[in-house]
Amino acid sequence: MHTQAWALITGASSGLGVEFAHQLAAQGYNLLLVARREAVMQQLARQLERRHGIRCHTFAQDLSQPGADIRLVGELDLLALVPDLLINNAGVGCFGPFIAQDHERIQAMLQLNMHTLTGLTQLVAQRMQARGSGSILLISSIAAFLPLPGYAAYGASKAFVLQWGVALREELKDCGIHVSVLAPGMTRTAFFDIARQPITPFWNHFMLPAANVVAAGLHGLRQSRAIIVPGWYNRILTCCSQLLPRGVLAWVAKRLLQVNTDSGVS
Numbered sequence: 001m002h003t004q005a006w007a008l009i010t011g012a013s014s015g016l017g018v019e020f021a022h023q024l025a026a027q028g029y030n031l032l033l034v035a036r037r038e039a040v041m042q043q044l045a046r047q048l049e050r051r052h053g054i055r056c057h058t059f060a061q062d063l064s065q066p067g068a069d070i071r072l073v074g075e076l077d078l079l080a081l082v083p084d085l086l087i088n089n090a091g092v093g094c095f096g097p098f099i100a101q102d103h104e105r106i107q108a109m110l111q112l113n114m115h116t117l118t119g120l121t122q123l124v125a126q127r128m129q130a131r132g133s134g135s136i137l138l139i140s141s142i143a144a145f146l147p148l149p150g151y152a153a154y155g156a157s158k159a160f161v162l163q164w165g166v167a168l169r170e171e172l173k174d175c176g177i178h179v180s181v182l183a184p185g186m187t188r189t190a191f192f193d194i195a196r197q198p199i200t201p202f203w204n205h206f207m208l209p210a211a212n213v214v215a216a217g218l219h220g221l222r223q224s225r226a227i228i229v230p231g232w233y234n235r236i237l238t239c240c241s242q243l244l245p246r247g248v249l250a251w252v253a254k255r256l257l258q259v260n261t262d263s264g265v266s
């Protein structure tokens, strides 16, 4: 049990973030929950406090706004709290032909998935370094391993998290800070509704429950693994993606995802 330890979870109002909160609370972590929907987080916080005897704080922040990372860490500084564990999880996808997508939506996605994630990691890691210890789990995706027409910008944002995260892991080793990257495949959450990707029975077949993905992520983190890919078929996919030319992968992915680049999403 880590009764004094604090875990900061972004995207803690839904899906993987809520599951991280449940599993970390069960391990005795106190929680710092961040997302836009404050009422949902408050309800989760009170439930976990009652069930596990831990402490929770909630922070309503739109992490797609420039400067959100600085504002959030400013609030933590006021409480004199340095997280022992950072779960950098908040993220969204935008599915469909890139050229037809809403400009502001794409910009907000890139800000959330990359800029805020990077900025928050830096600010928290500086404080972990001053203390001499800490762990960081960055949520990427198997979309990071292959070019994905229909998710072109989203996949690239997750490739950034993967590449940057593994490099950062090497840098931060010397400061006593551990970094792992979790790259989930398709997971049963609100992600696809928000990304506006219709889920066919074929894709439904490959969905893992959020609880399994989070358990695999926390296990991999404890084992100090660099990259954690939950699910055997996701691991096969990531291995194959290293063997085939990127052009071939993109051609296959476009057909599997059924992206109609002429007139919209089929």
Ligand SMILES: NC(=O)c1ccc[n+]([C@@H]2O[C@H](COP(=O)([O-])OP(=O)(O)OC[C@H]3O[C@@H](n4cnc5c(N)ncnc54)[C@H](OP(=O)(O)O)[C@@H]3O)[C@@H](O)[C@H]2O)c1
Binding pocket: 010, 011, 012, 013, 014, 015, 016, 017, 034, 035, 036, 037, 038, 061, 062, 063, 064, 065, 089, 090, 091, 092, 093, 112, 139, 140, 141, 142, 183, 184, 185, 186, 187, 188, 189, 190, 191, 192, 194
């Ligand atoms: N589900 C999958 O198949 C899958 C696969 C690979 C990777 N991932 C990654 O897993 C992570 C979690 O996604 P999920 O599947 O759990 O999806 P989800 O159920 O839609 O949860 C997304 C979380 O991110 C938060 N969020 C979204 N926009 C935000 C913003 N502007 N500011 C602050 N918080 C924001 C949401 O909270 P609010 O709406 O309250 O702000 C929510 O708590 C994402 O990084 C996603 O890319 C998911």
